[in-house]
Amino acid sequence: xxxxxxxxxxxxxxxxxxxxxxxxxxxxxxxxxxxxxxxxxxxxxxxxxxxxxxxxxxxxxxxxxxxxxxxxxxxxxxxxxxxxxxxxxxxxxxxxxxxxxxxxxxxxxxxxxxxxxxxxxxxxxxxxxxxxxxxxxxxxxxxxxxxxxxxxxxxxxxxxxxxxxxxxxxxxxxxxxxxxxxxxxxxxxxxxxxxxxxxxxxxxxxxxxxxxxxxxxxxxxxxxxxxxxxxxxxxxxxxxxxxxxxxxxxxxxxxxxxxxxxxxxxxxxxxxxxxxxxxxxxxxxxxxxxxxxxxxxxxxxxxxxxxxxxxxxxxxxxxxxxxxxxxxxxxxxxxxxxxxxxxxxxxxx
Amino acid sequence: xxxxxxxxxxxxxxxxxxxxxxxxxxxxxxxxxxxxxxxxxxxxxxxxxxxxxxxxxxxxxxxxxxxxxxxxxxxxxxxxxxxxxxxxxxxxxxxxxxxxxxxxxxxxxxxxxxxxxxxxxxxxxxxxxxxxxxxxxxxxxxxxxxxxxxxxxxxxxxxxxxxxxxxxxxxxxxxxxxxxxxxxxxxxxxxxxxxxxxxxxxxxxxxxxxxxxxxxxxxxxxxxxxxxxxxxxxxxxxxxxxxxxxxxxxxxxxxxxxxxxxxxxxxxxxxxxxxxxxxxxxxxxxxxxxxxxxxxxxxxxxxxxxxxxxxxxxxxxxxxxxxxxxxxxxxxxxxxxxxxxxxxxxxxxxxxxxxxxxxxxxxxxxxxxxxxxxxxxxxxxxxxxxxxxxxxxxxxxxxxxxxxxxxxxxxxxxxxxxxxxxxxxxxxxxxxxxxxxxxxxxxxxxxxxxxxxxxxxxxxxxxxxxxxxxxxxxxxxxxxxxxxxxxxxxxxxxxxxxxxxxxxxxxxxxxxxxxxxxxxxxxx
Numbered sequence: 041x042x043x044x045x046x047x048x049x050x051x052x053x054x055x056x057x058x059x060x061x062x063x064x065x066x067x068x069x070x071x072x073x074x075x076x077x078x079x080x081x082x083x084x085x086x087x088x089x090x091x092x093x094x095x096x097x098x099x100x101x102x103x104x105x106x107x108x109x110x111x112x113x114x115x116x117x118x119x120x121x122x123x124x125x126x127x128x129x130x131x132x133x134x135x136x137x138x139x140x141x142x143x144x145x146x147x148x149x150x151x152x153x154x155x156x157x158x159x160x161x162x163x164x165x166x167x168x169x170x171x172x173x174x175x176x177x178x179x180x181x182x183x184x185x186x187x188x189x190x191x192x193x194x195x196x197x198x199x200x201x202x203x204x205x206x207x208x209x210x211x212x213x214x215x216x217x218x219x220x221x222x223x224x225x226x227x228x229x230x231x232x233x234x235x236x237x238x239x240x241x242x243x244x245x246x247x248x249x250x251x252x253x254x255x256x257x258x259x260x261x262x263x264x265x266x267x268x269x270x271x272x273x274x275x276x277x278x279x280x281x282x283x284x285x286x287x288x289x290x291x292x293x294x295x296x297x298x299x300x301x302x303x304x305x306x307x308x309x310x311x312x313x314x315x316x317x318x319x320x321x322x323x324x325x326x327x328x329x330x331x332x333x334x335x336x337x338x339x340x341x342x343x344x345x346x347x348x349x350x351x352x353x354x355x356x357x358x359x360x361x362x363x364x365x366x367x368x369x370x371x372x373x374x375x376x377x378x379x380x381x382x383x384x385x386x387x388x389x
Numbered sequence: 390x391x392x393x394x395x396x397x398x399x400x401x402x403x404x405x406x407x408x409x410x411x412x413x414x415x416x417x418x419x420x421x422x423x424x425x426x427x428x429x430x431x432x433x434x435x436x437x438x439x440x441x442x443x444x445x446x447x448x449x450x451x452x453x454x455x456x457x458x459x460x461x462x463x464x465x466x467x468x469x470x471x472x473x474x475x476x477x478x479x480x481x482x483x484x485x486x487x488x489x490x491x492x493x494x495x496x497x498x499x500x501x502x503x504x505x506x507x508x509x510x511x512x513x514x515x516x517x518x519x520x521x522x523x524x525x526x527x528x529x530x531x532x533x534x535x536x537x538x539x540x541x542x543x544x545x546x547x548x549x550x551x552x553x554x555x556x557x558x559x560x561x562x563x564x565x566x567x568x569x570x571x572x573x574x575x576x577x578x579x580x581x582x583x584x585x586x587x588x589x590x591x592x593x594x595x596x597x598x599x600x601x602x603x604x605x606x607x608x609x610x611x612x613x614x615x616x617x618x619x620x621x622x623x624x625x626x627x628x629x630x631x632x633x634x635x636x637x638x639x640x641x642x643x644x645x646x647x648x649x650x651x652x653x654x655x656x657x658x659x660x661x662x663x664x665x666x667x668x669x670x671x672x673x674x675x676x677x678x679x680x681x682x683x684x685x686x687x688x689x690x691x692x693x694x695x696x697x698x699x700x701x702x703x704x705x706x707x708x709x710x711x712x713x714x715x716x717x718x719x720x721x722x723x724x725x726x727x728x729x730x731x732x733x734x735x736x737x738x739x740x741x742x743x744x745x746x747x748x749x750x751x752x753x754x755x756x757x758x759x760x761x762x763x764x765x766x767x768x769x770x771x772x773x774x775x776x777x778x779x780x781x782x783x784x785x786x787x788x789x790x791x792x793x794x795x796x797x798x799x800x801x802x803x804x805x806x807x808x809x810x811x812x813x814x815x816x817x818x819x820x821x822x823x824x825x826x827x828x829x830x831x832x833x834x835x836x837x838x839x840x841x842x843x844x845x846x847x848x849x850x851x852x853x854x855x856x857x858x859x860x861x862x863x864x865x866x867x868x869x870x871x872x873x874x875x876x877x878x879x880x881x882x883x884x885x886x887x888x889x890x891x892x893x894x895x896x897x898x899x900x901x902x903x904x905x906x907x908x909x910x911x912x913x
Contacts (some may be wrong), residue, residue: 063393207585254778255778256773256778257768261766262754263753264760264764267753267754267755268749268750268756271749271750271753271764275736276736277733
């Protein structure tokens with residue numbers, strides 16, 4: 041007899057299979073998108089070739105990618121850091137806005153220019169992001185209120201706040217733009233075309249966070265708290281203190297993303313400035329399996345996908361297709377992650 | 390004749406409702422049940438008695454279709470049956486009320502009764518369901534508010550809902566797992582009344598309990614399980630608590646006495662190393678907590694804590710190790726009050742802790758073996774000098790612990806949950822022994838382990854005692870306690886029922902204390 045096949049659940053997932061599942065998820069999502077595009081009467085291969093030449097064929101394309109990577113790495117890092125302590129920060133979007141808002145306030149109203157102001161803006165951005173996650177953090181730490189919901193809801197508040205100030209009290213009164221603040225006088229300098237110093241800062245932060253988690257006493261404690269709070273309590277680790285510190289750090293990192301976006305890329309504050317970077321950060325973190333170093337790579341991948349959308353738009357396609365593809369990739373990745381816990385065994389009948 | 394007076398003698402020729410023949414169930418390394426015969430007659434309340442791990446739950450899980458027996462047969466009303474699923478057991482008239490209720494808290498009583506029931510009307514309004522529920526409650530004479538939300542009910546009321554749900558499905562055999570553990574005395578009396586009415590109609594009840602008094606009160610016959618086998622079935626009227634305690638614990642305890650000290654072993658100290666002074670702890674989740682517990686532990690001795698699980702053992706081990714602070718009273722180590730100290734401070738003082746559920750509180754299952762092995766010493770050199778965590782030193786320490794525990798580990802980076810339960814426990818034990826200069830609190834150190842692993846674990850404990858540490862050994866295995874302890878304290882509903890010396894100890898007395906009966910003789 042041939043025996044029967046059986047799915048067996050393993051106690052731990054296989055890292056190789058999980059990585060393969062991520063690659064497969066991306067390929068399948070692209071295939072499905074290609075079929076959709078073909079059904080709509082266009083040639084997906086031509087479009088694909090165009091995306092590749094536009095992204096990598098010129099310095100401009102590469103620069104666009106470089107600028108997109110910065111906020112994606114940082115918001116992804118924000119989500120991944122919170123995951124390390126066992127929290128879901130769905131509010132990177134709101135913290136991004138809060139950071140951008142606080143940094144703009146410094147840029148607009150503190151007189152002066154140069155590195156000192158830039159430094160102040162950086163700190164303000166970080167503080168703004170941290171302030172935005174403060175209430176959800178304390179609610180989780182002291183009353184066990186689910187941070188998933190509280191951080192998410194505060195996103196809408198931050199989004200509307202930025203719309204309000206940039207079209208209201210802070211709007212550019214010179215008549216050039218009605219829906220944005222005046223240009224900021226202090227910028228994050230660029231070092232390659234339009235790519236600014238936020239790029240090395242983002243990568244440096246990811247490496248720094250990874251190193252602290254792996255090579256410090258504090259990082260060890262945080263990993264233990266995130267993996268099993270009762271074990272941490274058993275070992276006498278202050279669970280609440282670490283939870284608060286890491287969640288504030290997460291908000292702060294998302295705030296830095298917002299600050300770099302207004303001071304390095306857009307040079308002014310306006311509504312909708314986040315481009316969903318905060319939400320995409322969730323996806324970046326999930327694709328990286330919560331690894332701060334992995335976020336650098338999944339952030340780059342996400343930047344490529346976003347950039348493709350912008351290019352496709354010039355070809356008469358709607359950018360919604362990119363959202364559909366990213367959503368599909370996330371969906372398939374979740375399935376792949378679950379499947380990586382299984383293996384097929386054959387039983388003798 | 391009244392129901393209460395009915396002494397049980399089934400008329401000759403009566404077919405049992407349920408007959409189990411030669412039931413066996415094996416788990417890897419464990420004999421859960423072997424050669425168990427059990428007959429339950431119509432009209433009887435049949436008590437099932439046994440220590441934790443005696444095989445009661447496994448046997449009932451087989452009878453209710455949750456497990457399938459490896460050998461033996463189930464005969465219902467004279468027909469042999471095989472239950473592949475719990476549904477089939479319910480269809481055959483066997484219903485069980487578990488110790489932990491399986492109700493949907495957010496639903497009403499009526500909704501819970503009708504959930505997953507083939508006889509629930511296809512389209513039913515709230516009113517229809519509640520009317521049906523009221524009728525059922527009246528039929529079975531159970532006091533239930535059909536429209537109330539379950540989360541608003543007391544535990545006694547919730548239990549009635551569980552019972553009604555089983556009875557509504559035409560159960561003829563009702564299995565109750567420690568039903569009175571969660572009830573007030575008044576609620577328990579109410580339950581007993583309902584059970585007597587139920588069996589008076591020719592149905593039967595299997596009543597699982599540790600409490601000797603109530604088993605004597607409610608049951609018609611008693612079967613005793615020990616070590617997965619049935620030891621005896623007796624008419625209740627022929628039994629007394631002493632005899633039951635004897636049967637339950639077992640006469641033929643293998644006295645592999647580990648109390649003997651080797652030459653050069655540390656002597657029992659004069660001054661206590663650890664003192665609990667009138668300590669109370671509030672319970673966290675409906676458990677017992679601790680009430681005014683005073684204990685003294687000397688260096689070089691093993692103090693056994695006997696008692697049925699759930700009588701305050703968890704709280705005791707937590708308060709002794711700083712995981713939880715006492716709500717009143719104080720813990721004193723070496724003459725110093727530990728007020729306000731957390732678990733890390735206790736550990737730094739030389740108090741090790743083998744927790745009762747290693748996977749939930751002693752380890753982080755998803756993290757690596759190295760990470761878990763260094764949990765007690767990560768904060769100091771060589772693992773993290775000056776706050777810098779050194780993975781190489783951590784690995785070396787983990788290897789040292791694993792070698793002491795004689796656990797072969799192929800990859801220190803793999804999640805600790807990939808290890809077997811026995812190996813996890815050895816690692817935890819060795820990790821704790823390294824820091825336990827003064828005291829080791831070991832809660833159920835041999836739980837879930839096979840014989841070989843248990844021996845290793847007990848050897849470790851003796852080794853540590855001989856090195857001069859004081860040990861608190863919390864266990865539900867009396868045999869283990871008798872073999873190791875110098876003194877045994879019995880915990881019942883959060884109180885110390887008595888502390889007895891383990892010389893010329895009367896096993897019956899321990900059994901009685903565990904069942905909540907105060908002994909005539911107490912040795913402080």
